Amino acid sequence: MNYSVCFEDKRIGFTRTAPSPEPGVAVLEGGVPLSIAKVLQIVENNKELRIISSDPGRDFDAFCNLFARVEAAGGLVTDAGGRVLLIFRNGRWDLPKGHLEPGESPETCALREVEEETGVRVAATGGWLVHTLHFYQWHGVWTLKRCWWYRMDAGEGCGRLAPQREEGITRAEWVGPARLPELLSGSFRSIREVFVRAGYLDRE
Known part of the structure; x- marks a missing residue:
């Protein structure tokens, strides 16, 4: 996955296509502003979050901009x-x-x-x-x-x-x-x- 970031043992990825259903993998439609709190809430009980977006790079950059670097x-x-x-x-x-x-x-x-x-x-x-x-x-x-x-x-x-x-x-x-x-x-x-x-x- 070209656009992904990790949090502890979790991975948050941004992609164009919805994945096949997998245990422990949550899916979220992109295109709306993400908050750190919302992402953490979703991955708390999942090993991975995949965000479906028409422009994964744009949404990935927007998420990364929420952080100090x-x-x-x-x-x-x-x-x-x-x-x-x-x-x-x-x-x-x-x-x-x-x-x-x-x-x-x-x-x-x-x-x-x-x-x-x-x-x-x-x-x-x-x-x-x-x-x-x-x-x-x-x-x-x-x-x-x-x-x-x-x-x-x-x-x-x-x-x-x-x-x-x-x-x-x-x-x-x-x-x-x-x-x-x-x-x-x-x-x-x-x-x-x-x-x-x-x-x-x-x-x-």
């Missing part, structure tokens, strides 16, 4: 054995990421955040992977975060794992692909989207 970047890091670097933050498995600093490029931010949050130093990315969008409430302000995700390969001497505990990270681990579906089942939807794009998980 922040930019972030992070990395999907693999080692020579094909394992993926995960962190455990605030009770969920996650990927290292963080906000862009003033004047910082997304790629530089992603490399910096990986090192700060895990102790792993990567000299360069393997290229941009995907953007994710998710919204949350921060100090009473509804905020929309766009995160730039990059592939990264960790070579020899990349540093020992050192989770950044002051950021709520209690573990940093190299995880084999076979364990990813189980560990990521409780992760935020936007994080699972990164693994879908990278080919580790099936599309939900």
Whole structure:
């Protein structure tokens, strides 16, 4: 879905055509102003909301304009054995990421955040992977975060794992692909989207 945004484990998508009925998927006709409160009320008891619109891009932009905006970047890091670097933050498995600093490029931010949050130093990315969008409430302000995700390969001497505990990270681990579906089942939807794009998980 080209126009979608996540909230915790939910997804809100904007599309031209009505989907076939699916359990846990609510459908709403677009073309009328949306409020954050209305969207939250609908997704409370559903895993997904699809908004049908003659102009999905227009309605998607209008919804995104309800939020304050922040930019972030992070990395999907693999080692020579094909394992993926995960962190455990605030009770969920996650990927290292963080906000862009003033004047910082997304790629530089992603490399910096990986090192700060895990102790792993990567000299360069393997290229941009995907953007994710998710919204949350921060100090009473509804905020929309766009995160730039990059592939990264960790070579020899990349540093020992050192989770950044002051950021709520209690573990940093190299995880084999076979364990990813189980560990990521409780992760935020936007994080699972990164693994879908990278080919580790099936599309939900």
